[in-house]
Amino acid sequence: MPEGQIVRAVSGFYYVRTPEGEKVQCRARGVFKKKNVTPLVGDLVRFDWTGDGQGFITEVKPRKTQLIRPPIANVEQAIVVSALREPAVQLMVLDRVLVHCEKAGLDVVLCLTKTDLVTDEEEIVRVRSIYETAGYPVVATSVVTGEGIDTVRQYLKGKLSVFAGQSGVGKSSLLNAIHPGFQLATGSVSSKIGRGRHTTRTVEILDLPDGGQVADTPGFSQLTFQGMEASELSDCFPEFRLRSSECRFRGCLHRNEPDCAVRSAVEKGEVDAGRYEHYLQFLQEVEALRRY
Numbered sequence: 001m002p003e004g005q006i007v008r009a010v011s012g013f014y015y016v017r018t019p020e021g022e023k024v025q026c027r028a029r030g031v032f033k034k035k036n037v038t039p040l041v042g043d044l045v046r047f048d049w050t051g052d053g054q055g056f057i058t059e060v061k062p063r064k065t066q067l068i069r070p071p072i073a074n075v076e077q078a079i080v081v082s083a084l085r086e087p088a089v090q091l092m093v094l095d096r097v098l099v100h101c102e103k104a105g106l107d108v109v110l111c112l113t114k115t116d117l118v119t120d121e122e123e124i125v126r127v128r129s130i131y132e133t134a135g136y137p138v139v140a141t142s143v144v145t146g147e148g149i150d151t152v153r154q155y156l157k158g159k160l161s162v163f164a165g166q167s168g169v170g171k172s173s174l175l176n177a178i179h180p181g182f183q184l185a186t187g188s189v190s191s192k193i194g195r196g197r198h199t200t201r202t203v204e205i206l207d208l209p210d211g212g213q214v215a216d217t218p219g220f221s222q223l224t225f226q227g228m229e230a231s232e233l234s235d236c237f238p239e240f241r242l243r244s245s246e247c248r249f250r251g252c253l254h255r256n257e258p259d260c261a262v263r264s265a266v267e268k269g270e271v272d273a274g275r276y277e278h279y280l281q282f283l284q285e286v287e288a289l290r291r292y
């Protein structure tokens, strides 16, 4: 039975691309509704031809990952985008996005954009070092000077990625610089609407010329910790995860437990104190959500 990947979904139709590059317009059999499975963009599926470029999806392969908002299956990597200027870096927001990427099980590459607007090189060094120390690859980019664009291109090869980050940080601009063929609208939200950008957003997977794919919609449109456990949260900080087996207590939340390896690393300056502060705030949020 033929197989393929759902690259786009619009009102009950799934566009499935076969390894040979054919695009098949499919519907899903009712059997999925019974099984409570909704096919998602990114899903690898089997289908039956019904002729004339059309078919029926008969099976959805197990997913590697699943994002909820936007709904995409099998994303492997998040390119987390944070501007250095306009808007200024907000480390707490950035850490929040990173936690969500970790929870979804994605590889992360951090892009610090708009370096052309920064005169103080030290700031780039400072932010870069916080996140490299945490264990993330960091790329400084500018679509004006072209800095870092090719490095991001290399990271995108051979994977399905989403771009994540606040509005205006330069996600669409970066994608256009990576592959000018995308021609994504950039600029303020109002000017995007003004230019008649399609208002009903559909998720679509775009192919990169060098291999690799990106979803044309920003990942993680909601950043609450609803449904998260405290222990899960601490595991979403890779530098804590690495050290937690050295804590005296299993399940240590690295708050006031004695002999906590994470706290001791913060004191020694091996774990960034700012990230740790954000963790404590997120932990309070998680606990408050659990209480109600």
Ligand SMILES: Nc1nc2c(ncn2[C@@H]2O[C@H](COP(=O)(O)OP(=O)(O)OP(=O)(O)O)[C@@H](O)[C@H]2O)c(=O)[nH]1
Pocket: 113, 114, 115, 116, 117, 141, 142, 143, 144, 165, 166, 167, 168, 169, 170, 171, 172, 173, 174, 185, 186, 187, 188, 189, 218
């Ligand atoms: N100077 C400078 N401006 C940039 C750079 N990248 C993006 N911009 C500008 O920043 C603004 C926002 O860029 P977008 O690419 O639309 O940002 P976005 O993250 O896609 O925004 P949303 O679609 O709202 O999520 C635009 O006016 C861009 O021209 C850069 O590297 N340097």
Ligand SMILES: [Zn+2]
Pocket: 244, 247, 248, 252, 253, 254, 255, 257, 259, 260, 261, 262, 263
């Ligand atoms: Zn601990």
